[in-house]
Amino acid sequence: MSQTTTRSATAPITVSPSGFHVLQTVPLPKGTPEYEAAIASILAEFAAKVPKELYIPEAIAENPPKNVTGVPRESGILTEQELDITEKYDAVSLAEAIANRKFTAVAVATAFAKRAIIAHQVTCCLTEWFMDEAIERAKALDDHLERTGKTVGPLHGVPISVKEHMPLAGHYTAAGYLDTRVKSEKDCQMMAILRAAGAVFYCKTAQPQGIMHLESVSQYGRVLNPYNINLSAGGSTGGEAALLAMRGSVLGVGTDIGGSVRGPAGFCGIYGYKATSYMLPQKDFLPNGFAAELNVLCSTGPMCLTMRDMDLFTKVLLDAKPHLSDPRLIPLPWTGLSGPKPASPLKIGFYMNDGSIVPQPPVMRALEWARSQLEKSSNFKVTTFAPYQAARAIQNIRKAYWPDGQQAVESHLKKTGEPMFPLTKWIIRDAQYDELPASGVLAQRVERDRFRCEFAEHWTGQDVDVVIGPVYVGPATEHDTAFHWNYTAFWNYVDYPGVVFPTPVKAGKKGEESYADDTPLSKEDEHVRELWQKGDFEGAPINLQIVARKYYDNELFSALAAVKDVLQLA
Structure with a gap:
């Protein structure tokens, strides 16, 4: 994965000696010579595994379009069947096609592995790629189906991409810093369940430094947004989001403690589900733990192309009864999209702004579109959901992320000479330098629980179901500007489940839209407006988020099923 020189979307490209290059648009900070040598070795090891016949044409590499979603088809690398497999199926239909022997698992694994490496060359979305291993696994699955006439499980032959930090046997995992990069000896609990259900693993995807940015930029490079490479793909599960938007994956796995599933899903126009914390298995995701979870529990969930794929993923995991191995998990029975219909009319509150930051114009356009669609039907009672002390919640959660202090981050960086990235500086700026005493962590817990109880009463007073x-405050951000997490992190603080879904709305050309009101609500709002004036967000997809009360994950999916047709959901 030898990187190209830094360049803009239209500047000439410098090809590495191996001939394999990965598109980058904004430079990364430099570390010590020892650090840079270590990274060069890792990238060279990646590049050595990629056959030259899978390199994108030099003409595309030297002059890529702003929107690179068409590159897999235009590259000429994929056969017509491989284009068909990767473009016309979701996970549910792929599983059916393999079970019915329309496609072999080998054909599917080959198609997605090839498309993934094409996607990587124009978005920098991968940290590992292991096509040979995937094909070997797929052959075993095909042999089993041929021999027994039965599939291994509901995911038989379905390719699944995995975020870098999740342990997968024989592959590297890292907690967002070079010094934490190690090879896993066994699968974590979730990967073991997915593997037993028939999944085929073929790549691991990029995350940011410390796994705590809303942009996935790290020592591997900067993940680019497929719809506009001058924009971010989001974070921390940005590699997954970019890969899915490029159709180099059909189903991926993310984690979310501040927006890390929902942010990138929104930036890249795909589906993402953040479950209530510890509903889905996370055992061994971070073997050494994460201090933030003393007061903000992490969540996990699928990132995919359809609602029914989110449903399938969740059902497979919960059917395995992971709570029997991990007593931290809440054993909620799953009904999902096929559960009882919600009471009619479904009461939907529209959160037009959080009282602190007014969303940028394309987001407001998407909200107004969705609201108008739902208001046309007697099946829904639509109201405006009043904001509740978002600034307080965001200030609290930013401090709660780092009870071990800024020195914990600095310690990781010093071990290898890794530089601190700009967004790392941003996210730790409210943290104390030294570790909090137990009394300080307790004070954060008391304030968190007080806020949660207050907000629960506020929700009840609003009389809404979802x-x-x-x-996010806008479309996908320009690089190094994913500053304001309000619309995702708030829901982590109160621990409510949420699903991000696409809308038909996309950001227009620079200068085409402006705010309806010129008066900012806060300094943060003023900053967001400045970013809007400076930026060019053309082509960025606009997603929205639907949220339910804590542990109301089934009701959330019932609501999704109810609004599916009206909001044109897949």
Whole structure:
């Protein structure tokens, strides 16, 4: 994965000696010579595994379009069947096609592995790629089906991409710093369940430094947004989001403690589900733990192309009864999309702004579109959901992320000479330098629980079943500007489940849209407006987020099923 020189979307490209290059648009900070040598070795090892016949044409590499979603088809690398497999199926239909022997698992694994490496060359979305291993696994699955006439499980032959930090046997995992990069000896609990259900693993995807940015930029490079490579693909599960948007994956896995599933899903126009914390298995995701979870529990969930794939993923995991091995998990029975219909009319509150930051114009356009669609039907009672002390919640959660202090981050960086990235500086700026004493962590817990109880009463007073609102303050951000997590991190603080879904709305050309009101609500709002004036977000997809109360994950999916046709959901 030898990188190209830094360049803009239209500047000439410098090809590495191996001939394999990965598109980058904004430079990365430099570390010590020892650090840079270590990274060069890792990237060279990646590049050595890629056959030259899978390199994208030099003409595309030297002059890529702003929107690179068409590159897999235009590259000429994929056969017509491989294009068909990767473009016309979701996980559910792929599983059916393999079970019915329309496609072999080998054909499917080959198609997605090839498309993934094409996607990587124009978005920098991968940290590992292991096509040979995937094909070997797929052959075993095909042999089993041929021999027994039965599939291994509901995911038989379905390719699944995995975020870098999740342990997968024989592959590297890292907690967002070079010094934490190690090879896993065994699968973590979730990967073991997915493997037993028939999944085929073929790549691991990029995350940011410390796994704590809303942009996936790390020592491997900067993940680019497929719809506009001058924009971010989001974070921390940005590699997954970019890969799915490029159709180099059909189903991926993310984690979310501040927006890390929902942010990138929104930036890249795909589906993402953040479950209530510890509903889905996370055992051994981070073997050494994460201090933030003393007061903000992490969540996990699928990132995919359809609602029914989110449903399938969740059902497979919960059918395995992971709570029997991990007593931290809440054993909620799963009904999902096929559960009882919600009471009619379904009461939907629209969260038009959080009282602190007004979303940028394309997001407001998407909210107004969705609201108008739902208001046309007697099946829904649509109201405006009043904001509740978002600034307080965001300040609290930013401090709660780092009870071990800024020195914990600095310690990781010093071990290898790794530089601190700009967004790392941003996210730790409210943290104390030294580790909090137990009394300080307790004070954060008391304030968190007080806020949660207050907000629960506020929700009850609003008389809604679900809330629909923004995913982020705007479309996908320009690089190194993913500053304001309000619309995702708030829901982590209160621990409510949420699903991000696409809308038909996309950001227009620079200068085409402006704010309806010129008066900012806060300094943060003023900053967001400045970013809007400076930026060019053309082509960025606009997603929205639907949220339900804590542990109301089934009701959330019932609501999704109810609004599916009206909001044109897949």
